[in-house]
Amino acid sequence: MRDLTKKWYIEIDLLRGIAIVMVLLIHTFALFTQIPKINLLAIVTSFIDIVSSIAVPMFVFISSVLMTLQKSYLNNYFMFIYHRLKFIIIPYLIFSLIYLVFYSYWNETPFPEWKLIASSLYNGGSAFHLYFIPIIVGLYIFYPISYSFVMWSSKKMTIIFPILTALLFQYIWIYQHLIISKIYPEILNLFIYPYISTFTSFLQVFVYFVLGIYVGANYDNIIGFLQKCKLKPYLITAILLSSIVTWEWLLGIKEYGNFYVIPAIIMIPTRLIMIVSHIFWFISLYKIIEPLLKTTNTLKTMISEVSRYSFGIFLIHIFYFEVLLKLFTKYHLTSTRPTFYILFFISMFILSYLSVKIISLVPFHQYVIGKIAKGKE
Template identity: 30%
Template sequence: MIRSRTSNVKPDIIEEIGYLRGFGVLAVIAIHTTGYFTEVKQFNSLVLVNLWVDIFSQFAVPLFILISGVVLAKNYRESFALKEFYRKRVRSIIPQYLLFSILYTAFNNWDIMKNSALDTNFALLLNSIWLADASYHLWFFSIIIQFYILYPLIIRIYSLFKQRNRAELLLVLMLMIQTFFMAGLHTSYLSGTKINFMGFLFYFCLGIYTWDHFDSFKRKFTLPKSFLFIMSIALTLGTSFFIIIGLTTGYRYDSIPAYFFIGPELIYPVLRVISFLFLFNVSMSFLGKRRSILAKVIKRIGDYSFGIYLIHIFFNQSAIKILKNYQIDFDSWTFYPIVFAVTIILSYLSIRLVSFLPFSYYLVGSQSRNRS
């Protein structure tokens, strides 16, 4: 999960995860910035560059799901109290989700709500909470809630396979189920299906498997960053090939036939695993140079990644509105770096300030260790 409680840091914390969370939330903001290439009317180099960045950055949510698997496997294994487990899961995600669902419902529907009856607005709010669509990025919560509910069953199944030395077989099965499900979403058979966790089963189980082999994996990890980076770029280009065909044959992105996206779904798991390995390699290298500016920045962003994820759409949308007033729009090269920089800086600063408030953990998931 995109989780950060900077008070009460445990001595056995996995430092690499802090950096991975930082990379993950930067990728989320990159997706929500570069995604506006779909508004550009003609296919050109601006569209191409943003498409590549968008595809590469799609590792973000799978990475957070993998981290959730690692953290849960680390803390909850063979026997644990279900009541306490679910109580902690509710405490760690539901207050923040409800608060930001209310805020985003008002933010995105204010013109309608101020002229509507109280019961109409209340119904709108309840519907937004139930469907996790108060803002387009809150869909993540529906996935993580489903995994929290199912975790006791998943870890039991994983343990059964592990006892028979078949954990790798379970990963293969989860990969097949996930891939068939994601490809099926682009067909008439599964289109509109809402059991979103199915599209991330492999990554979650991979997180559990990763924790089981974490120490040996770190010792034996020898793949160079340059090789992993080149592989990530090559797979990104390969994934984009199908979409580029659609864009260059006269379709707008939103009207490209669904079957054009089946090919990318077959490549995505490989691309994302390679991206995970690349980012893990970078994170390990940061451990040896914690005092470097880049390492400190990524670590700080990772510390507040949950709150940044929650709040960043406010600043993203506000920055876009302001830029439009100055005729800087989706067709401009300067639009994308400005929106990205403004979003990450203001999101971080706001969550850092909120973290000093009492009970800020229940607001944004972070509590500053410096608050008395």
């Protein structure tokens, strides 16, 4: 049996590198919603956007797997929280303030009052991608309870029970506004409601967290199973499920005229299909990187390098997203043209990576872009 608390998991390292690339892809190809009519470009870009939606689930899954493998919380829960959050919260707060200043200047609006600043720092509202930080904080805080629940229920019953329970909580959180408005709408007007909603926001990805705990607790067995699997059936299934979601999204856009006004209740089955597709994509991506695990080549080195700086890239890339979007629009290169997506993604990726790389040379950089792993083979 391997010492799972000390091993360097190159497979997880590579998946993290792919996940951060997916984050940039989803923010690039989400601009398909600006295409005025459904055509081949809309179909292709929406499909890529849907496939890239595995980014956040993959980060949650990876974090859960690693926490379970390392079992650092067993020694001291508060030290576990401290070490996990020290290089997350401080960079998050710094970038939150930077984005508040940036958007005030960029949108030519007054700098927000202190109440809005405090609210933005709490709920990740300073920039549209920072909602992920309250999620990850909640997952860390509730990890020991989640771990105990998964271990107990999977032994007493099967892994299906904790997954279905997590799925129930996930759907309740996602559709909380709709549910509460039907049962007790007065709750929505309570001052504390948005704060409770943010504190429990980790529930919107709870299935992936629970799945990660189970995989981490049974890591050798799961890896052994995956090594026997064939890529083709999982990849075909993942593509098929993502295609179904693409078709449903485009039908919704055709009927309602805009993706963002499609009624939430219509998306209930679509979300379930997406969750299942994410699991098949996880397996497919593992099988795709599997040949890299026992070799050293340029591709493996590049993915590992991106993985090392993934948190910093995550924090900074929206700055370049906004700048490039305005620059491209100024020169009439819009999301209605295929070249827009290619150039936009490559530009945002290179600028984000180089910026983080430069910041990493500065003393105390870990408090700005997070801790950077040294990397191993």
